[in-house]
Amino acid sequence: MDSRILGKTDLRLSELSLGTWGLAADAYGRVSDELFRSTVRSALEHGVTSFDMAPLWGDGRSEKIVAEVAHERRDELQYVTRAGARWVDGQVHHRFDMDSLVVDCEDSLTRLRTDRIDLLLLHAPSDDVYRREDFGKAIDRLLEDGKILAWGASVTTSEQASAAIAAGAQAIALPHNIIAGDALHEVQTALQDAGVGVLATSPLCYGLLAGRWNERRKFALDDHRGARWSPSVLVERIRTVNMLRFLVHDEVRTMVGASLGFVLANPVVTSAVLGMRRPDQVESGVRELGQPPYLPSDDVSRITQVLAVAGA
16 A cells, blocks of 8 residues: 655555545444444555544544554554534534634544544534634644644535635545546645645545446435435436446556546545445455556546536
C-alpha cells in the first residue's frame, strides 16, 4: 500500500483509508462487532494505515472498535475522526463552540485510547461556524496541547469546501467519484494554492461503481441505498456505469480498480476512503487498486465525454 502526504501537513496517509460509517452506523444493515473487528484486522494486514471515524457513527462505536483492534499498532496509524455533532434524544445536534469541540475531542481520545488525533474534522459545519471567534480558539488550543496534529472539515459541497479552505483548514473530506466529481473539480485550484489535503469519500458511490449490479438490483429495508435512489434513477445510474466499462483494460482489471484509479489520479487527493464492510472486500479493494499509475490519462479525459452523453 503506497502512502501520500496530506497537503502541507507532516501526516502521511495510506492511499486507501478504511471508512467506518457503514461498519458502525448500520447504514447497510447491522454489522456485528466481530465482523467489524475482522474487517479492521484485514485492513491492517493489507497495509491500510488510515482510519476514518466519527463519534456520531454508532454513538462512538466506530472509534471504540478501531481502537480495540489497532491499539498495539497505534504509532504506525493515522486516526481521522470528527467533532461538532452528537446524538441528543435521537436527533443529531451540531455544536462548534469552544467547550463543545474540546469535550468532543477529549471524549474521542478516551474512546480511541490515544493521546492525540492525527486529523480532526469538523462534522458538516455551516459557513457561519468559521466566523465564530471561539471556533478558532478551540482549534488553536487543541493544536497547542498536542491533542490534534491537524484539522479540517467534512463537507459535501464545493461551497462548503471553499468556506473551509478560506478558514485555514488543512484538509477536507469530500465525496468524490467518477460520476460525482464536480464538487472537487470546482475547488481544485483553491485546494492546490492553499496546500489542502483531500480525503475522497464515497469513491465507489455506495457500491454502484463496483459495476456488479444489474437493472433488477433491490436493497433490503435497512439499507440506506433503497431510499437514496428511486428505482428509475437507479436504472439510469447502472446504465451510466455500463457506459464506463471502457475503463477496464490492460492493468485495470475491474470497475473497482478503475473507480479507485480515477480518484487517486487526482493530485490533490491524499486518500480514497473506502467503506469496506467485510475482510474479503478489503482484500479485493487493495488487490484491484493495483499499482500506480492507476488510470491512463486518456481514459480520464474520455470520462467527461461519456458522462455528457449519459446525461450524468
